[in-house]
Amino acid sequence: MLGNSVSWEKGVGDVIISVSHVSKTFKLYPSHQVRLKEALHPFRKRYHEEFSALHDISFEIRKGECVGIVGRNGAGKSTLLQLIVGVLTPTSGSIRVGGTISALLELGAGFNPDLTGRENVVLANTIQGAGAKEIAERVSLVESFADIGFFFDQPMKTYSSGMYARVSFAHAINVAPDVLIVDEILGVGDAKFQDKCHNRIRAMREAGVCILFVSHSTEILQRNCDNALLVEGGKLIIHDHTDAVIAAYQDLLYGSGHARKSEIAPTVSDQNRAGTISKSDQVISADLHEFINGSERSSYRTRNYYNKNERRFGNGYAEIVDFIIAVDGQLHFGAISGNEALSIYLKVLFKREILQPQIGWAIVTPEGIKIAGTNTTMCNISIPKAHSGTTFVYEIKILPNLSGGDYFLNLGVGEILGDECCFLDIRRSVIHLNVTDDSKASGFFRIPFECQVVRPENYE
Amino acid sequence: MNSTINPLDKLYRSRKTILALARRDILSKYSGTVFRGAWELANPALTLLVFWFVFSVAFKAKGPAGTPFILYFVTGYAPWLFHFESLTRGTQGIVAHSFLVKKMIFASELLPFVYLTGSAINHGLLLLLVGAILLSNGVSITWHWLQLPYFFLTLCAVLIGLQWLLSALNVFNRDLGQALGIVLNVWFWVTPIVWVADGFVPSEYQWLIQANPVAYVIEGYRGSLLYQQPFWINGWQGLYVWCLALAMALLGGNVFRRLKPHFGDVL
Numbered sequence: 001m002l003g004n005s006v007s008w009e010k011g012v013g014d015v016i017i018s019v020s021h022v023s024k025t026f027k028l029y030p031s032h033q034v035r036l037k038e039a040l041h042p043f044r045k046r047y048h049e050e051f052s053a054l055h056d057i058s059f060e061i062r063k064g065e066c067v068g069i070v071g072r073n074g075a076g077k078s079t080l081l082q083l084i085v086g087v088l089t090p091t092s093g094s095i096r097v098g099g100t101i102s103a104l105l106e107l108g109a110g111f112n113p114d115l116t117g118r119e120n121v122v123l124a125n126t127i128q129g130a131g132a133k134e135i136a137e138r139v140s141l142v143e144s145f146a147d148i149g150f151f152f153d154q155p156m157k158t159y160s161s162g163m164y165a166r167v168s169f170a171h172a173i174n175v176a177p178d179v180l181i182v183d184e185i186l187g188v189g190d191a192k193f194q195d196k197c198h199n200r201i202r203a204m205r206e207a208g209v210c211i212l213f214v215s216h217s218t219e220i221l222q223r224n225c226d227n228a229l230l231v232e233g234g235k236l237i238i239h240d241h242t243d244a245v246i247a248a249y250q251d252l253l254y255g256s257g258h259a260r261k262s263e264i265a266p267t268v269s270d271q272n273r274a275g276t277i278s279k280s281d282q283v284i285s286a287d288l289h290e291f292i293n294g295s296e297r298s299s300y301r302t303r304n305y306y307n308k309n310e311r312r313f314g315n316g317y318a319e320i321v322d323f324i325i326a327v328d329g330q331l332h333f334g335a336i337s338g339n340e341a342l343s344i345y346l347k348v349l350f351k352r353e354i355l356q357p358q359i360g361w362a363i364v365t366p367e368g369i370k371i372a373g374t375n376t377t378m379c380n381i382s383i384p385k386a387h388s389g390t391t392f393v394y395e396i397k398i399l400p401n402l403s404g405g406d407y408f409l410n411l412g413v414g415e416i417l418g419d420e421c422c423f424l425d426i427r428r429s430v431i432h433l434n435v436t437d438d439s440k441a442s443g444f445f446r447i448p449f450e451c452q453v454v455r456p457e458n459y460e
Numbered sequence: 461m462n463s464t465i466n467p468l469d470k471l472y473r474s475r476k477t478i479l480a481l482a483r484r485d486i487l488s489k490y491s492g493t494v495f496r497g498a499w500e501l502a503n504p505a506l507t508l509l510v511f512w513f514v515f516s517v518a519f520k521a522k523g524p525a526g527t528p529f530i531l532y533f534v535t536g537y538a539p540w541l542f543h544f545e546s547l548t549r550g551t552q553g554i555v556a557h558s559f560l561v562k563k564m565i566f567a568s569e570l571l572p573f574v575y576l577t578g579s580a581i582n583h584g585l586l587l588l589l590v591g592a593i594l595l596s597n598g599v600s601i602t603w604h605w606l607q608l609p610y611f612f613l614t615l616c617a618v619l620i621g622l623q624w625l626l627s628a629l630n631v632f633n634r635d636l637g638q639a640l641g642i643v644l645n646v647w648f649w650v651t652p653i654v655w656v657a658d659g660f661v662p663s664e665y666q667w668l669i670q671a672n673p674v675a676y677v678i679e680g681y682r683g684s685l686l687y688q689q690p691f692w693i694n695g696w697q698g699l700y701v702w703c704l705a706l707a708m709a710l711l712g713g714n715v716f717r718r719l720k721p722h723f724g725d726v727l
Contacts, residue, residue, distance in 0.1 A: 032726050036632040039718045086565050087724070109563040114488060126480035127566070 015098070016179060016210045017061040017084060022093035024054040024079055024234075053079045055234045056093070063178075066201070066211040068221040068242060070249045071231035077214045080231060081105060081183050084212065099178025099210075106183065108164050113157035117146070117167045120156060124171060138174045145170035145196075161188045169197055173204065180204060182213040198224060218246045222368045243368050244311060247428055251313030284329040288345070291331070292393050296321045296349050300430075304333055307408060310430040318354060318386070318413045318424035322347040325431070335434040338402040338446055344431070346394045348413050350386040354424065356416035357383045359394050364408050364429060371407075371444045372400075377416060401446045404437025474570050481557075481570075482577035485549075504541055504586050508534055515654060524656050527686060534593055535685045536653040536678040538586050543615060543674050544644055546579035550623035551630050551640055558727040568723065569716060572623035576616050583612070594685060604684040607691045611680035614701055618673045621708030624716040631719065631726050651675050673701045 027048035029035040038047040054076045061067050069077045082088040083095055085103040111120040121142050125135045143152050146166040151159060156167070165188045172180060180201070189197065201211055201224060215221055221228055221242055228245035230237040230252070238248050284292075298321050300306045305325060325332045326343040336342060346359065362373025376383050386392055396411075408429035414421045440446070453459050471478075490499055508530075515521040516529040523532030549556075553571040560566040587608070595601075630636045651674050652661075661669060669675045676697050683689030691698070 032632050035722055035726065036629075036719070039722060040715060082563070087563050089721075105563045108559075110559060112559045115484070119484075123480060123484055127477045127560070129476060 014063040015060045016063045016065075017098075017212070018096045019060070019080075019084065020058045020094055022054060022057045022083060022090045022095060023052070024076075024083060024088065025091045026051045026053050053234050054083070054090075054231075057231075057236045058093075059229060059236060059239045061210055061212065063210055064205055064208045065227065066205050066225045067213075068225035068228040068245070069212065069214045069231060070216070070218075070221065070228055070245060072253070075231045076234045077231050078105070078183055081181055081212065081214065085181055097179060100176075101179045101181060102172045102175050102177035103181040104168050104172045104183060105181070107161060107168065107188070108156065109168075111156055111164075111168070114155055116155055117148070117152040117159070117163075118143070121167070121171050125175070128175060130175075141174045142167065142170040145174070145200075147193075162190060162193070165189045166193060173200055177209065179210045179212065182211070184214045184216065218250075219369075221246060243428075247311035247313055247426075251423065251426075284326070285331060287331050288324070288326050288329060291322070291324050291345060291347075296347065296391055298322050300324075305432050305434075307429050307432045311428040312426065312430075314413070314423040314425040316425065317352040317415070318348055318350045318357070320346055320411060320413060320425045320427055321349045321391075323411060323431070335436045336400075337438070338400055338404065338435045338441075341397060341399045344396040344398075344409070344411070346396060346411060346413075347391060348386075348394065348425075349391045350388060353388045354386045354415050357386055357392075357424075358414040358416055358421060359383060359396065360410075360412045360414065361396055361398070362410040363400065363402070363433070364410060365444070366406055366408065370410075373410065375412075375414070377421070400433070400435070402433070402435045403441035403443055403446050404435050404439070405444075407433040407435060409433055470567075471570075471573065474567065474573075477567075478570055478573050478577055481574040482581070485556075485574065485578045486581065500582050501585055501589065504537070504582075505589065508537065508589075511537070511654060523686075524658060528597060531594060531597055531599065531686060532656070532682070533654060534590050535682045536651075538583065538590050539611070539615060539677050539681050540648065540651065540653050540674065541586065542579050542583040542612075543619065543677075544648070545582065546575045546619055547622060547626070548640065548644065549579070550575035550619070551626040551637055553623065553627045554631050554723060555627075555634070555727065561723050562727055563724065568720060569624065569713075571627060572620050575623065576619060580612075580616075590685070599686065602688050604688050604690065607684040608681065610691055611677045611684065614680070614698070614705070615674070615677045617702065617705035618677075618708060621705060621710070621712035624712030625708070626712075628712075628716045628719040628723075631723055647672075647674070651678060653678060670697060670700075673704055676701045 027035075028051050029038070029048050034047045038045065057080065069080065071077045079088065081103070082105060083090050084097065085101055085105060086095075086097075087103075087105065110124055112123070115123065118139060121139050122135055125138055130138065146152065146163075146169075148159075148163045148166055151163055152167070156164065159167070169182075169189070172182070198220070205211055205224075211224075213224075225242045227240065228242045229239050230245050230249050232252060237252075238245055240248075300322050301308070303324070324345045325336075326345060327336070327340060329343075332342075344361070348357075350357075358375050358377050360373065360375030360377075362370050364370045383394075400407075409431035410426070410428045411430055412426040413424045414426075415424055486500070493499060495502070511533055512530045515533065521529045523529050550572050553575055554561055554568055557566075557568070557571060561568050626636060626640065650668065651672055652669060657666075657669050657675070657679075676694060679694065680691060683693065684691070
């Protein structure tokens with residue numbers, strides 16, 4: 001997988017971080033005294049208990065790549081970053097980094113709270129071996145980027161956490177690193193500063209800096225990262241495109257923990273059927289009638305709006321076996337016009353009894369940005385309980401009001417359990433909506449718009 | 461771990477870091493005071509004044525061979541103060557620099573050098589004062605004064621291992637810092653700083669002075685500044701002190717190396 005370390009350091013190939021078969025086991029001690037006793041024991045007697053934080057992690061990151069790390073609290077994300085930075089050493093396996101690292105591991109790490117922001121930045125740069133001229137340059141860059149006014153010359157113990165984050169981030173980016181590592185601390189900055197940071201991160205990426213960061217914000221990850229890593233229970237679950245990783249992460253949080261491929265083979269064929277929820281008065285065509293009352297066989301794959309690159313997850317207690325788009329009671333294929341009402345019929349097969357089902361949808365852009373979405377819980381629409389083995393068909397009726405372009409539709413069935421929602425079957429980007437461009441609006445939405453002259457009056 | 465890097469080379473390459481941290485340490489010691497660095501000299505000067513008054517004026521004490529007491533005392537007190545200061549502060553070194561030790565890649569083994577450097581600056585200032593006192597009392601400069609760096613380096617060598625040992629242990633047990641205060645107090649009085657070793661200590665206790673590395677250095681300072689003694693006059697003791705320093709460095713270095721991975725977790 002890797003060349004020898006010499007060619008590595010010279011940067012042959014563009015892999016900049018290589019983690020291979022890394023495991024980390026922490027030693028837990030009942031007290032500091034016991035820790036001291038073990039460390040100095042002449043016969044190396046063991047007093048500790050072991051805790052495995054990371055297990056056999058391998059991945060590579062290339063130059064200029066921006067990689068997000070997601071995972072639940074305690075999954076091992078920060079440990080992984082600390083290993084890459086070199087603050088911790090792996091118990092087994094090896095890590096190679098072909099360049100200088102600048103890391104923001106913890107708010108205020110490396111700064112002495114008794115010193116002012118300026119003094120700390122000078123000290124940190126001196127320790128890193130910068131010359132006097134270089135230091136002066138960097139300090140003024142940090143000062144202007146952090147933009148905290150006269151606080152820059154106040155002791156850091158008087159700072160708010162946002163100010164800490166500003167100075168820390170400004171310092172980290174101004175030491176000209178090859179790799180920037182950020183552990184979830186930007187969240188304390190205000191929106192404007194965060195935006196500034198993300199712009200800078202993007203600029204650094206374009207300049208070839210490799211960026212690695214932990215975030216719980218799926219939006220930030222989607223906006224900044226090409227790829228992402230999902231860490232769970234000390235193991236690397238997937239290393240893939242950000243979208244796929246986020247889907248798997250959300251499955252982990254809300255679903256069963258097993259992201260599935262979109263392969264559905266209906267096994268139960270109980271004929272106990274319910275009608276549509278929103279019973280429309282309109283006449284429906286024969287083929288729509290056939291869809292509603294027909295079998296649970298999936299035929300969505302044959303329809304042109306089906307996106308075979310959908311991402312699907314959930315615990316499988318219910319399955320969206322089929323879906324179809326209708327306009328004015330007629331099955332509809334092909335492009336839609338943005339200002340006509342759409343009905344999406346969702347055929348759901350329940351495999352267990354679900355007391356409080358929830359139906360939801362969202363419209364996303366091809367970049368993965370959610371531009372609209374809601375669900376039955378948010379809108380206080382009550383959905384009846386579903387028995388095991390029953391099939392329901394739900395009609396979701398929306399007026400999209402979209403301007404021309406490509407969009408994707410997410411569909412999902414969940415279950416309300418107290419305050420939480422458990423994902424039964426979520427199908428992200430399952431429908432490709434091609435909205436015809438009538439050149440009457442730009443952006444995402446058509447917003448009703450009027451414009452008229454009110455002065456001068458009666459102007460002709 | 462990294463045997464290919466010569467430790468002295470590493471030390472040389474880290475000189476900027478050491479200087480910056482030493483400078484920072486001195487500045488922070490007097491942060492919030494009006495007179496700042498002036499205290500650095502005012503402290504020992506006032507101590508000298510008190511000792512001079514008590515021993516010279518009140519007790520009418522004299523140094524050996526009729527040397528004025530103040531000259532005898534000041535030549536011993538200057539190296540002692542260096543020893544005292546760098547050891548007290550050095551023991552707290554890792555705790556005081558926890559912001560660099562935690563979650564950072566920092567060569568904490570450099571910290572003893574930081575404290576030696578910082579204390580050396582004070583020591584240099586104090587030596588200027590000592591020189592002024594000596595000259596004003598009619599002592600003339602001889603080539604023997606050039607021996608001071610040797611004795612100074614000897615003391616540094618002893619202190620490095622000791623600082624590694626104590627600063628690492630102090631991370632785990634802060635009682636050490638308290639205990640050290642008492643130990644140093646006793647150490648001060650068993651070292652011939654205010655009293656004269658010859659003819660004062662019974663011969664069966666002379667070994668105590670011989671074994672005390674600080675006594676060797678202090679006598680060396682005096683010999684050089686006051687008595688025109690060449691440094692090889694105490695050759696065997698010198699050899700012993702250097703062996704002790706080496707043993708201390710091996711012990712301290714080993715303990716430090718074993719405990720270093722735990723610093724971040726304990727601080």
